[in-house]
Amino acid sequence: MRRFLLPLILLALFIGESIFVQITPHDLLGSGKIAVPRFLLAGLLFLTIFGSKKHGILYSLLFGLLFDIVYVEIIGIYLFLFPVIAFITTKLMKILQTNMAMASIIVLLGITLLEAGVYQMNLLIHHTDMVFAAFLSSRLVPTLILNAIFIILAVYPFKRLSEKFSDSLND
């Protein structure tokens, strides 16, 4: 049972992102500012850092595919970026120590990477014509503020959950 708790919570975050966007006003952090909830990636990276690396990357792959199919309808963008970011995180954790403050900073870094990656991909397939400066001020900064709040609230519960999850794997 403990083994299924974390995937279920990740699924809840996956659906929660869409509900969050629906019920909050679109100018949450000022007009023209787009704050994108990246709660799912935060959860996945916490699992990678505190729990099992292998499962972190595997779930990143699965949820990336799910995200692409359900929300974007272009397969490949998140399917590629989620696991790559989880992989970079595992590499970073080898040289850094695992504590909550460090984990929060790394998750924020991961979200920055994801936003920049998605922006570049959309630019490539001509789904946006936003210039980089506009991207920084109207998307990246508000997104980081919103997700920093989420990370501060979620880092401790996720640490406990991920540790329990990796314990249940060892049993």
Place this chain on the structure above:
Amino acid sequence: MPQFFLNKRLIILLVSIIILVALIGFSLKDRENLTWPEQFLKDTTGFIQNAVSSPVNYVAGFFENVEDLQNTYKENKELKTRLDELARLESEVQRLKKDNTELREILDKKDSLSEFEPKQATVIGRNPDRWHELLIINKGKNAGIEPNMAVITSKGLIGKVKSSNTFTSTVQLLSSMDPTNRISAKIQAGDNNFFGLIEGYDKEKGLLLLKRIPYDAKVKKDQNVITSGLGGVFPESLPIGKVVDVVPDEFGLTQTAYVKPGADFYDIGHVMVVKRGALQPELMEMVDEKEEEL
């Protein structure tokens, strides 16, 4: 064997990038229908979203109602002034409708481009990344929803159905940037109508771009923009918005109008999917045979 091919990680990275490009290319292709695993996954998540979104909407609706109560007094005043006008308009609409049906009977012309049957649906999801403005609604092929149908709210057109699964469908909003997202529209200017195409959306200003209006068309501010029904998919006279500004295009051959959309693209709870009453022409019928031979 050179060192290069022995590096396992590099090979994996290269292969995955090739697969990635192939997958993106595959899904960007103009697809009529999604593949069945995609449809299955979308329906399954749609089921969960449906179960979650109704209680959430209920709670959110409660808070919205409280907010509404605060503005009631001011709104009531404003509405009362409009009410007098409404009665007059209503009688005129009645008269015109009757006129219209009678004249149609005389002409023996039964189907019209503006006829449509609406289907109610509830929004159960929205793309969180907001690069691709997509909504997920809780009606699908089961309820007779097909790709390319128009989607409206009470205030006007918001987009079209991008793909439909058995129980859910995806709606692409007008505000999403997609070069294939074109809608044939017309500007109502007194006795004349000026035709153009809705192509693109200015995110910073929040205005739609109505392009390819003839250069000699005298378009003024506050004129209404509606669908023309000539694209072959949408019915006629769904409201889109009002003209805000007109500028000549880069070569001066046509004009571009900035249109303020009547509907709000963010606060969307319930939508209507519109099935056009008139026949949809097949693409093959529109191709000139002579042209094909060349």
